[in-house]
Amino acid sequence: MKCPVCKKEWPTSMQVARHILGTGDKPHREWVDGQGLSFFDLLVEQALSPGNKSYQILSEVIEKVQAEIR
Ligand SMILES: [Zn+2]
Numbered sequence: 654m655k656c657p658v659c660k661k662e663w664p665t666s667m668q669v670a671r672h673i674l675g676t677g678d679k680p681h682r683e684w685v686d687g688q689g690l691s692f693f694d695l696l697v698e699q700a701l702s703p704g705n706k707s708y709q710i711l712s713e714v715i716e717k718v719q720a721e722i723r
Contacts, residue, residue: 654666654668654669654715654716655719656669656673656681656715657684657718657721657722658673658680659681660722666713666716667705667708669712669715670708670709670712670715673711674692674695674696674699674707674711685711688714688718690710690711690714695710
């Protein structure tokens, strides 16, 4: 699975999701917001709620866009 922003690769989309939320620089934030999500809301959700809901939401989007990453 590749990061759609910086093209780094991880074995699972969940790890890419963690990378994107963990990196949080402008290009990664803008990509998330561009997917109709809110980077800020996902970050808050992940910080305040138990479980991996934000990572799961993000990992689904990451899987969908894999074919578009060049
Ligand atoms: Zn990245």
